[in-house]
Amino acid sequence: MAVATMPHGAADEHGGVDQLYADTRSLRLQGFLLFLISDCVLFSSFIFAYLYMRSSGQGWPPPGISRLDVAFASLNSVILFGSGATMHYALEYWKENKFNRYAFFMIATIVLGAMFLGGQAYEYTNLIVRDHVTWSGSGIFGASFFTLTGMHGFHVSVGVLYLTILLLQSVHGVYTKDKYFGLTAGTLYWHFVDVIWVALFSIFYLI
Amino acid sequence: MHIDAPTLERSIAIVGGIIVAIVSAIALKNDWHSTGADNNVFKLMLALLCIGAIVAILAGANVLGNFPKAA
Numbered sequence: 001m002a003v004a005t006m007p008h009g010a011a012d013e014h015g016g017v018d019q020l021y022a023d024t025r026s027l028r029l030q031g032f033l034l035f036l037i038s039d040c041v042l043f044s045s046f047i048f049a050y051l052y053m054r055s056s057g058q059g060w061p062p063p064g065i066s067r068l069d070v071a072f073a074s075l076n077s078v079i080l081f082g083s084g085a086t087m088h089y090a091l092e093y094w095k096e097n098k099f100n101r102y103a104f105f106m107i108a109t110i111v112l113g114a115m116f117l118g119g120q121a122y123e124y125t126n127l128i129v130r131d132h133v134t135w136s137g138s139g140i141f142g143a144s145f146f147t148l149t150g151m152h153g154f155h156v157s158v159g160v161l162y163l164t165i166l167l168l169q170s171v172h173g174v175y176t177k178d179k180y181f182g183l184t185a186g187t188l189y190w191h192f193v194d195v196i197w198v199a200l201f202s203i204f205y206l207i
Numbered sequence: 208m209h210i211d212a213p214t215l216e217r218s219i220a221i222v223g224g225i226i227v228a229i230v231s232a233i234a235l236k237n238d239w240h241s242t243g244a245d246n247n248v249f250k251l252m253l254a255l256l257c258i259g260a261i262v263a264i265l266a267g268a269n270v271l272g273n274f275p276k277a278a
Contacts, residue, residue: 029245070272071213074220077263082223084256085230088249092234184245191252198259206262206272 021179032185036192039155043196046151047203050144061141065133068145069123073205076119077197080156083112084194087163091187094170097177106167109190113160120153145204152200155193162186220267228260 054060061067090105124146127133135146166186169175175183210218235253238246265271 026244033244033248067274069213070266071216071220074263074267075216075223077266078220078223078227078260081227081231081256081260081263084252085227085234088231088234088253188245188248188252191249191256194259195252195255198255198262201259201266202262206266 018179021181025181028181029184032188036188039192040196043148043151043199046144046148047199050140050148051203053140053144057140062139065138065141066131068205069126070205072119072123073201076116076123077201079112079119080116080197081194083109083116084191086112087187087190091183094175094180094183095177099170102170103167106163106170110160110163110167113156113163113190117153117156117160120149120156148200149204152193152196155196159186159190159193162189217267217269221264224260224264224267228257228264231257231260 086105086108090102090109093099093101093105132138133142133145135142135150163186166182169182170180231253235250235257238250238253241250262271
């Protein structure tokens, strides 16, 4: 295929976006959206399994297990949702060619993501040490809580790493004002992680 | 004046949630007329982010997730 043999990153003779990028951007976007949809299906299957098991049990949480800490979870959720807002503005400033503001919001997103992970680690520690709730020793409650929130935490960890790599790449000039699909994909991924937490926060802490 | 940890956490969650809800609503308003698959997904995500922030505010304010203490 002629397109596949074009040198990567080569600009056309008019100095615009290179042809390979222009030709494949929509395909990359479709591929990335399909990845997010598949991830959404993965989370949905676990969430529906949890809701089914919960509704077929006798009271929730099971006897002997106290309710989760809503106050701390609210704070941690706001931290993660705030990182979604900062990520959105990072991309907007990149589009407007304002690198310093982009870098500020990108770093803020990474820091807030790391803070969320720290909060989750704190919550896990409290649950395991203080309340003796474990993945394998607390029945369906412990298994479903640690599996779903752990899977989400893994996604956030990957996201923090991903955004750090994107920031380093943008510092080294990998992306330009017209060619920044990596940043778009990073923003989509981070928003996805935020939105999944809306569902998890609601089903574990609020109902 | 002594403020316990849950009250402080709830207060920060409410203030932070209001800021995030407003900022995401403004971003959604600014992006409303943008086109393309990625921008449409961004709009959906921003709307859900705004809803999430409102849920966090309600949880922080004890409106949601306010269960009676176990006997």
